[in-house]
Amino acid sequence: MKTLSATSKTFADELAAFCRAAEPSPEIAASVAAILADVRARGDEAVSYYAAKFDSAKLRAKEFRVKPTLIADAAKKLPAAERKAIEAAHANILAYNRKNLPANWTAKNKHGAEVGEKFDPIRRVGLYIPGGQVPLVSTVLMTATMAKIAGCPQIAAFTPSDPSGKVSPSLLAALHIAGVDEVYRIGGVQAVGAMAYGTTTIPAVDKIFGPGNAYVCEAKRQVFGTVGVDSLPGPSELMVIADDTARADFVAADLLAQAEHGSGREKIYLVATSQKIIDAISGEIQSQLKLIARSEKTQAVLTGGFLAIEAPAPDQIADIANYVAPEHLEIITKPAAEKKLLRAITTAGAIFLGNHTPTALGDFTAGPSHVLPTARTARFSSGLRTADFMRRTSIVRYAAASVKKANDVTSRFAAMEKLDAHGRSVKIRA
Numbered sequence: 001m002k003t004l005s006a007t008s009k010t011f012a013d014e015l016a017a018f019c020r021a022a023e024p025s026p027e028i029a030a031s032v033a034a035i036l037a038d039v040r041a042r043g044d045e046a047v048s049y050y051a052a053k054f055d056s057a058k059l060r061a062k063e064f065r066v067k068p069t070l071i072a073d074a075a076k077k078l079p080a081a082e083r084k085a086i087e088a089a090h091a092n093i094l095a096y097n098r099k100n101l102p103a104n105w106t107a108k109n110k111h112g113a114e115v116g117e118k119f120d121p122i123r124r125v126g127l128y129i130p131g132g133q134v135p136l137v138s139t140v141l142m143t144a145t146m147a148k149i150a151g152c153p154q155i156a157a158f159t160p161s162d163p164s165g166k167v168s169p170s171l172l173a174a175l176h177i178a179g180v181d182e183v184y185r186i187g188g189v190q191a192v193g194a195m196a197y198g199t200t201t202i203p204a205v206d207k208i209f210g211p212g213n214a215y216v217c218e219a220k221r222q223v224f225g226t227v228g229v230d231s232l233p234g235p236s237e238l239m240v241i242a243d244d245t246a247r248a249d250f251v252a253a254d255l256l257a258q259a260e261h262g263s264g265r266e267k268i269y270l271v272a273t274s275q276k277i278i279d280a281i282s283g284e285i286q287s288q289l290k291l292i293a294r295s296e297k298t299q300a301v302l303t304g305g306f307l308a309i310e311a312p313a314p315d316q317i318a319d320i321a322n323y324v325a326p327e328h329l330e331i332i333t334k335p336a337a338e339k340k341l342l343r344a345i346t347t348a349g350a351i352f353l354g355n356h357t358p359t360a361l362g363d364f365t366a367g368p369s370h371v372l373p374t375a376r377t378a379r380f381s382s383g384l385r386t387a388d389f390m391r392r393t394s395i396v397r398y399a400a401a402s403v404k405k406a407n408d409v410t411s412r413f414a415a416m417e418k419l420d421a422h423g424r425s426v427k428i429r430a
């Protein structure tokens with residue numbers, strides 16, 4: 001763990017350097033570009049090659065797609081307790097995301113013409129469901145649910161298989177419950193390439209959704225333009241802002257939870273109002289680390305990806321949070337400070353308030369999607385929601401009376417832009 005004081009002269013540079021380490025390195029960018037180019041050139045053959053190389057899975061093209069019967073079967077055999085959990089989370093996610101379904105609208109402009117917007121589902125969407133370290137069953141619900149609410153007619157999901165070609169049965173069951181039956185046992189950059197360019201067996205999608213490790217995230221960045229991408233949700237991040245009302249054991253548990261994801265590039269930040277609080281939480285982290293499974297990968301994040309910052313003043317804390325733009329932000333402070341911080345912090349992916357709101361609730365079941373921007377991209381993008389699965393089209397209708405009212409304005413613009421034919425096309429109707 002690295003500890004900084006927000007009042008030190010070198011603080012801004014040190015914080016910037018720490019954050020830069022979350023961005024994809026030139027080496028990652030170059031290797032991703034090479035894989036994407038190969039998938040574009042060789043299609044299925046390249047997808048098979050990289051599935052063998054990175055996932056040790058020997059897959060022929062005709063085996064990429066998971067048979068729909070296998071997906072339905074996984075749902076049938078799902079243990080009752082797992083079904084109950086998936087259905088309960090699904091209900092919350094559905095309810096939350098139905099609220100952000102955009103509605104068509106029309107209004108009259110100053111000329112009396114009709115103007116408005118209509119929203120349509122994107123025709124074919126691809127969902128990336130991470131599965132390199134562990135199968136993220138919840139990501140199925142956090143993406144597919146919104147695609148369904150939006151009404152996307154074609155939804156294809158991609159997730160890496162294990163070396164024997166198997167995909168987690170719980171993940172397949174979640175896909176069935178969410179209503180997705182086009183599933184490919186392909187992950188990583190090769191899955192993003194297949195979604196973007198299409199192959200003989202995998203039709204290209206119009207937009208790619210979902211989180212992934214640094215390679216997957218960089219691949220999405222590189223294919224943007226050929227296809228749409230939702231945002232850049234990469235390795236998980238959490239910043240906890242804690243004063244002396246924060247329970248050290250709770251904060252430690254939450255930091256360990258996001259460090260646990262295991263790609264090795266996760267980032268955790270503790271911003272505390274005193275060194276005493278940092279010490280108490282660090283002590284808790286060390287004792288709780290002994291209690292969790294897969295602790296070596298978590299330990300690696302604690303060593304290289306954990307930054308503690310002592311910052312006593314709320315303004316300073318808000319500046320730090322706005323700079324880092326963390327994927328998840330927990331604010332565990334006295335009510336007055338919470339109110340101030342909530343107003344001043346404008347760039348976090350998702351905010352969790354108080355001692356009883358661990359980020360894991362948002363990961364699994366609270367309602368908003370856990371697909372959230374990382375690596376400072378929350379400065380300009382937000383978490384996934386239903387509208388991301390839709391296209392918006394503006395609509396305009398002038399009648400003879402309203403076009404007359406617009407003629408003066410359009411002829412002036414046509415003159416300023418020296419575009420005579422533009423002006424004439426309105427004048428001829430006025």
Ligand SMILES: NC(=O)c1ccc[n+]([C@@H]2O[C@H](COP(=O)([O-])OP(=O)(O)OC[C@H]3O[C@@H](n4cnc5c(N)ncnc54)[C@H](O)[C@@H]3O)[C@@H](O)[C@H]2O)c1
Pocket residue numbers: 031050054055129130131132133134136139160187188189190211212213214215216232233234235236261262263264266327370371372373374
């Ligand atoms: N920001 C979010 O919204 C969000 C949500 C959920 C999960 N996550 C993050 O998603 C990540 C999931 O990572 P994961 O690794 O478990 O699964 P993943 O499915 O994202 O990536 C696994 C794939 O990466 C590819 N890969 C591995 N090493 C490679 C290399 N050297 N070169 C090229 N490709 C390589 C392999 O093809 C493998 O199938 C975690 O970091 C987690 O924190 C983020």
Ligand SMILES: N[C@H](CO)Cc1c[nH]c[nH+]1
Pocket residue numbers: 136138139235236237258327363364370371372
């Ligand atoms: N914390 C991840 C988002 O960064 C979401 C997740 C899924 N499963 C567990 N956690």
Ligand SMILES: [Zn+2]
Pocket residue numbers: 236257258261360363
């Ligand atoms: Zn998580």
